[in-house]
Amino acid sequence: MQQLLARATEAYERDRFEETLRITRRIDSMDPDEPEVLELMGLSLYRLARYDAALRVLRKVHKATDNFDQLPVLMDCARALGRTGELERWWLRLREASPAKEVVVEGRIVYAGALADQGKLAEAIALMEQGLAKERRGTALTSIRQRYLLAQLFERAGDASGAREIYLQLFKEDKNLYDVAERLAVLS
Numbered sequence: 001m002q003q004l005l006a007r008a009t010e011a012y013e014r015d016r017f018e019e020t021l022r023i024t025r026r027i028d029s030m031d032p033d034e035p036e037v038l039e040l041m042g043l044s045l046y047r048l049a050r051y052d053a054a055l056r057v058l059r060k061v062h063k064a065t066d067n068f069d070q071l072p073v074l075m076d077c078a079r080a081l082g083r084t085g086e087l088e089r090w091w092l093r094l095r096e097a098s099p100a101k102e103v104v105v106e107g108r109i110v111y112a113g114a115l116a117d118q119g120k121l122a123e124a125i126a127l128m129e130q131g132l133a134k135e136r137r138g139t140a141l142t143s144i145r146q147r148y149l150l151a152q153l154f155e156r157a158g159d160a161s162g163a164r165e166i167y168l169q170l171f172k173e174d175k176n177l178y179d180v181a182e183r184l185a186v187l188s
Contacts, residue, residue: 001027008040020044035064043073051077068099072106079114087114105131105142109149121157128153144170148178160187 008023024041028034042057055077058070071094078087087110094107108131115124128150135143151166164187170180 001031005037005040008037012040012044015047017044017047021048033060033064035061035067038064039070042070046073046077049080051080055081068094068097068103071099072103072110075107075110075114079110079117084114084118087111102142105146109145112149112153116153116156121153125150125153125157144173144177148180151183155183155187163187 004023004027008020008027011017011019011023020040021044024037024044027037028041031037038057039061042054042061045051045054045057055074058074058077061067061070062074071090075087075090075094078084078090091107091111094104098104108127112124112127115121115127128146132143132146132150135146147166147170151163151170154160154162154166164184167180167184167187170177171184175181
């Protein structure tokens with residue numbers, strides 16, 4: 001069983017999600033509801049955009065382990081399925097639990113994106129600004145990801161100068177970061 005799990009993990013790491021899914025389903029048929037196997041299965045389903053199935057499987061993992069690491073993925077599944085109430089409940093649960101900073105940041109990014117998708121750009125911007133106010137190092141990946149989303153939100157809200165200012169900061173830190181150079185070119 002451990003060999004199969006190792007094969008499934010390797011397949012996942014190589015972005016072979018259908019193969020990962022086949023292997024994890026096989027393991028699950030032999031040893032049902034093993035959280036480590038279900039987590040890999042759920043993440044593969046998520047990467048394959050099978051959000052409803054991913055949500056069901058990852059809920060089981062969370063219930064069995066009370067681990068918050070995959071809550072941002074659960075949130076993104078709920079967002080993709082248009083389940084805003086569930087998304088909000090997961091966000092509140094994540095904030096209350098206060099797990100690792102990276103997990104909370106990912107949850108914040110998902111939630112802010114969902115707010116923006118609902119046309120609540122001011123709320124999304126405020127949420128990202130609150131998160132950035134807690135950052136100590138501007139170059140940390142959590143800061144970079146939050147600033148990038150904030151710039152996108154400013155852009156969507158029609159605040160080209162606010163977006164340009166953040167994109168320019170990011171460009172100075174890393175000229176090859178995401179599509180920052182292209183976005184700067186469009187906003188100039």
